[in-house]
Amino acid sequence: MKSISSRQNSWFKRVRDAIRDHEDEIVVEGPKPVADALALGWKPVMLIQRAGDDAIGEPSFQFTSEIFDSLAETRSPQNVIGLFARPTGDLGAILMDPRLVVALDGVQDPGNVGTIVRLAAAFNCAGVVLLPGSADAFAPKAIRASAGAVLNVPIAKTTARVLIESGRTMYAADARGSDAALKKNSILVFGNEGAGVSDEIRRAAKPVAIRMSERVESLNVAAAAAILLSRNYGQGGRKAAG
Amino acid sequence: MKSISSRQNSWFKRVRDAIRDHEDEIVVEGPKPVADALALGWKPVMLIQRAGDDAIGEPSFQFTSEIFDSLAETRSPQNVIGLFARPTGDLGAILMDPRLVVALDGVQDPGNVGTIVRLAAAFNCAGVVLLPGSADAFAPKAIRASAGAVLNVPIAKTTARVLIESGRTMYAADARGSDAALKKNSILVFGNEGAGVSDEIRRAAKPVAIRMSERVESLNVAAAAAILLSRNYGQGGRKAAG
Numbered sequence: 406m407k408s409i410s411s412r413q414n415s416w417f418k419r420v421r422d423a424i425r426d427h428e429d430e431i432v433v434e435g436p437k438p439v440a441d442a443l444a445l446g447w448k449p450v451m452l453i454q455r456a457g458d459d460a461i462g463e464p465s466f467q468f469t470s471e472i473f474d475s476l477a478e479t480r481s482p483q484n485v486i487g488l489f490a491r492p493t494g495d496l497g498a499i500l501m502d503p504r505l506v507v508a509l510d511g512v513q514d515p516g517n518v519g520t521i522v523r524l525a526a527a528f529n530c531a532g533v534v535l536l537p538g539s540a541d542a543f544a545p546k547a548i549r550a551s552a553g554a555v556l557n558v559p560i561a562k563t564t565a566r567v568l569i570e571s572g573r574t575m576y577a578a579d580a581r582g583s584d585a586a587l588k589k590n591s592i593l594v595f596g597n598e599g600a601g602v603s604d605e606i607r608r609a610a611k612p613v614a615i616r617m618s619e620r621v622e623s624l625n626v627a628a629a630a631a632i633l634l635s636r637n638y639g640q641g642g643r644k645a646a647g
Numbered sequence: 648m649k650s651i652s653s654r655q656n657s658w659f660k661r662v663r664d665a666i667r668d669h670e671d672e673i674v675v676e677g678p679k680p681v682a683d684a685l686a687l688g689w690k691p692v693m694l695i696q697r698a699g700d701d702a703i704g705e706p707s708f709q710f711t712s713e714i715f716d717s718l719a720e721t722r723s724p725q726n727v728i729g730l731f732a733r734p735t736g737d738l739g740a741i742l743m744d745p746r747l748v749v750a751l752d753g754v755q756d757p758g759n760v761g762t763i764v765r766l767a768a769a770f771n772c773a774g775v776v777l778l779p780g781s782a783d784a785f786a787p788k789a790i791r792a793s794a795g796a797v798l799n800v801p802i803a804k805t806t807a808r809v810l811i812e813s814g815r816t817m818y819a820a821d822a823r824g825s826d827a828a829l830k831k832n833s834i835l836v837f838g839n840e841g842a843g844v845s846d847e848i849r850r851a852a853k854p855v856a857i858r859m860s861e862r863v864e865s866l867n868v869a870a871a872a873a874i875l876l877s878r879n880y881g882q883g884g885r886k887a888a889g
Contacts (some may be wrong), residue, residue: 528859615877621795625765631869631870
């Protein structure tokens with residue numbers, strides 16, 4: 406195990422860049438999420454232990470507490486970090502899967518994106534596709550909000566046009582819709598926290614709504630996802646789950 | 648309108664203290680929430696405008712942008728702040744209301760508390776009662792997460808014993824429960840993000856669960872509240888709404 410104490414070290418910089426950019430490599434923080442990733446067969450690029458803390462797996466690096474904690478920024482420091490290659494969800498496989506596909510169209514808050522990934526796992530969806538303008542599901546805040554669900558939900562990026570041309574029935578969460586059941590083999594799109602889905606999606610999708618009182622104007626997008634994905638699971642998604 | 652530029656000013660300190668403590672006075676930030684509060688007849692102790700920005704209502708004070716923004720800490724600065732007396736929800740009235748009562752037992756994150764207050768409004772609940780260990784619904788983060796719903800949901804603090812002695816049927820969100828419909832005149836308790844409800848509540852309450860796949864171990868408490876409150880509303884709460 407190699408011990409690192411300098412912020413100028415190239416391995417340290419690589420972890421710091423993955424936290425910021427999460428393009429080719431992503432960072433999983435904390436004992437449970439890292440242990441879960443290893444149990445699922447993920448191969449770490451680096452497994453980093455905070456000096457003085459308990460190890461998970463077989464760490465390849467030890468960072469001094471000072472530089473380890475400097476990675477944590479405003480977050481509560483964890484005692485282990487795993488650096489992994491960014492998983493690439495297979496968009497074709499997601500769109501061939503008969504289970505509901507969740508699409509995020511400009512969902513900007515990584516906490517909302519991660520929460521919806523967790524819900525997609527809870528209610529056994531095929532995967533989550535990110536349209537332009539959505540926060541990345543592999544941003545550290547999204548990974549944390551997913552409570553590890555990013556590890557077992559296929560996630561891919563694509564465009565509205567590709568979804569429309571897939572031929573699957575498309576629904577969009579929209580206060581003006583009906584609350585009818587979703588068809589099999591469909592896509593459910595959640596839009597931006599303020600503006601909803603894009604015009605391109607709105608024209609192609611059937612609006613689905615959540616009945617509620619007039620005491621509020623809208624729901625948080627993650628709350629809407631919880632309700633619609635749970636409802637769909639109760640209405641037959643369970644059967645598809647085998 | 649009085650103009651204030653010093654952090655030593657007693658009015659400035661009073662606002663700063665209300666943001667931190669929200670015991671006797673609370674702070675509502677931003678044009679829409681403040682306008683909503685005024686429209687609902689709330690009488691502000693102070694209405695504060697950021698110098699150079701548009702006013703809402705008839706501000707009694709103008710803070711220089713420098714001291715105004717210093718109140719915002721990590722939050723995006725808003726251009727108006729209202730200081731109000733903390734509303735005191737009438738616990739007796741909440742417990743006499745036939746609609747579902749939501750109780751929070753150690754829900755620690757103010758964002759979750761605020762989101763659940765918003766859901767209680769959306770699904771027309773009687774009110775929200777806070778048990779010891781829960782974050783305050785009038786913390787600035789909770790007010791923001793409620794999207795203004797704290798303005799029209801009765802909120803009161805109490806203890807588990809008082810709820811138990813109220814004689815209303817009590818349910819607790821719990822992964823080991825059934826997903827049967829809730830009885831009228833009941834209380835639904837949501838517990839701590841990690842540990843769930845306290846032993847005292849667990850002994851007194853019937854567990855209610857959300858059916859989900861085995862791909863996750865649990866749901867976020869606000870997601871669980873979204874699903875259970877929406878389901879209850881669909882199963883008859885609507886009628887109670889008139």
